[in-house]
Amino acid sequence: MKVLRIVGQVLLIHAFFLMGEGFVHLSGLPVPGNLAGLGFLFTALCLGWIKVSWVEEGARWLLAELLLFFIPSAVGIMQYPQVMSIHGWPVWLTIAIGTVLAMACTGLMADRLNRGSREVTES
Structure with a gap:
């Protein structure tokens, strides 16, 4: 069960990466898409739209x-x-x-x- 939770969290993080890539592609901004996605994830965390617990284990695994x-x-x-x-x-x-x-x-x-x-x- 823990593995599925980590996979889901990594997929959620990846969704923000894809959102950033799409945003940069559509807007034409000279910013890397992964950085825009990280900004979106950070904003969602700060605004409480996403809870840290929803991405914490997946992020720990990626860092490890x-x-x-x-x-x-x-x-x-x-x-x-x-x-x-x-x-x-x-x-x-x-x-x-x-x-x-x-x-x-x-x-x-x-x-x-x-x-x-x-x-x-x-x-």
Whole structure:
């Protein structure tokens, strides 16, 4: 039953992604569709149209499996050794800095959100 709940929550999150993609396509705004979808989801959560509990487990699962989503990028980089031989250290430095920044921002945001949800449940 838990697996079905997580799948449903991931599908709900994906629906917001598709809504964002459609909105950007129809409006022609120069914004990534996934960012627009995230904005729609954030707005729906803030306005109470969607409860956090409706997406929480699915979002936790997606975050736990986040590394899987980066593997294709890493494999893609390895398919072009000529780029690595010409621009090797700047590429590796960019990857390292980007990874550290993404991990730090994700950790800080998760900590802040977790702290906020504990304060709400304790009151």
